[in-house]
Amino acid sequence: MTKRLETILLNLEKCRVFADVGCDHGYVAKGMLDADKCEKAIVSDVSEKCLNKAKDLLKEEISQGRAQAIVSNGLEKLPPIDLVLIAGMGGEEIISILSSAVILPDKLVLQPMKNVDKVRLFLTATGYKINKDFCFEDGGKFYDLLVIDKGEQTLTDEQILLGKTNLEEKSADFLERNRQEIKRIDKILSTGKIDFETQKKLQKKQEVLKKYV
Numbered sequence: 001m002t003k004r005l006e007t008i009l010l011n012l013e014k015c016r017v018f019a020d021v022g023c024d025h026g027y028v029a030k031g032m033l034d035a036d037k038c039e040k041a042i043v044s045d046v047s048e049k050c051l052n053k054a055k056d057l058l059k060e061e062i063s064q065g066r067a068q069a070i071v072s073n074g075l076e077k078l079p080p081i082d083l084v085l086i087a088g089m090g091g092e093e094i095i096s097i098l099s100s101a102v103i104l105p106d107k108l109v110l111q112p113m114k115n116v117d118k119v120r121l122f123l124t125a126t127g128y129k130i131n132k133d134f135c136f137e138d139g140g141k142f143y144d145l146l147v148i149d150k151g152e153q154t155l156t157d158e159q160i161l162l163g164k165t166n167l168e169e170k171s172a173d174f175l176e177r178n179r180q181e182i183k184r185i186d187k188i189l190s191t192g193k194i195d196f197e198t199q200k201k202l203q204k205k206q207e208v209l210k211k212y213v
Contacts, residue, residue, distance in 0.1 A: 001027050003138040004111075008087055011132065011147050012037060012109055015082040019044065019105075021074060021097065022089055026054025033061055040065075042081065044072045075101040083107040091115030095122045108148040116144045120160045129153040133163040135174050142177040158208060170212060178209045185209075 001009070009031045012018070016039050020029045023043035032038045043058065045051040048071045061067035070077055074097035075084070084105045086094050091112035098104060099122075108128065112119050123130060129151030135144050144163060159167060166174040185206045188194060194202070 001031065003136075004143055005031075007136050007138070007143075007145060008085065008109065008111060009035075011145060012083065012085065013107070014038070015107070016040070017042065017080070017082045018085070019075075019078055019081040019083070020054075020085045020087075021072075021078075022046075022086060023054045024050070024088065026057045028085060028087070029054065029067060030057055030061070033058075033066055038083075041067045042070060042078060043067065044070045044078060046071070046073050073100075074098075075103075075105075081105045083109070085109045085111075087111035088113060091117075091119040094119055098122070098126070106150045108146075110146045110148065111143055112146075113143075116146075116163070117160050119146065120155060120163075123148055124153050124155055127152070130155070130164055132165050133159075134165040134169065134171065135163065135177055136171075137173045137176070142173065142180075161205065161208060162212065167212070175213055178213050182206055182209050182213065 005027050009028055012032060014037045018032050018038035019042040021044050023029060023045055026043045029041035029043045033041050043054040051069055051071055055069045058067040062069060072078055086097060088111060092115050094110055094112055095118060110119060120130065127150060128148045130146055130148050130153060132147040135142050185202050189199065189202060
């Protein structure tokens with residue numbers, strides 16, 4: 001299991017029914033069951049072919065009734081769940097999955113690959129509270145992880161941009177990501193090939209990032 005998946009698993013709390021939407025190989029669901037962090041694990045994917053990888057890994061647990069594999073577009077065909085993980089997808093795709101759900105779970109753990117600020121805005125507008133929101137490094141890449149439950153919350157502009165926990169704890173991974181992002185923006189600005197609005201937006205973001213390096 002990669003550091004990314006280990007970090008996700010570490011931040012999943014104990015529950016009765018757990019679901020991994022877009023589960024890939026099913027390693028996190030397997031980890032939840034092996035650690036007795038859930039009574040039942042559901043793995044789902046929109047593609048039956050992709051879901052077969054998780055079904056192979058969880059063959060024994062499925063035969064015991066401790067796991068279930070469901071072909072589903074997001075949460076559409078899933079039964080009531082206590083805790084849902086959606087990891088490794090773009091932020092807009094995650095928003096689409098949650099927006100189309102008839103019943104939203106009380107607890108979520110999300111690991112968006114991009115557009116994390118949009119996810120934060122969506123969550124607070126949908127009646128969720130972000131309890132943890134931090135970045136971490138694995139294999140030279142940086143990832144964001146959000147731990148969420150139902151509740152009211154108002155975030156500042158900087159919390160929406162950078163993450164509540166990041167601003168509170170200022171971890172080494174967070175600071176290093178900021179340094180790299182500042183350099184990336186410098187390169188974009190130096191080309192002179194961007195429109196005025198994009199330039200102003202990037203400069204504003206860079207100013208915020210420079211406060212946390």
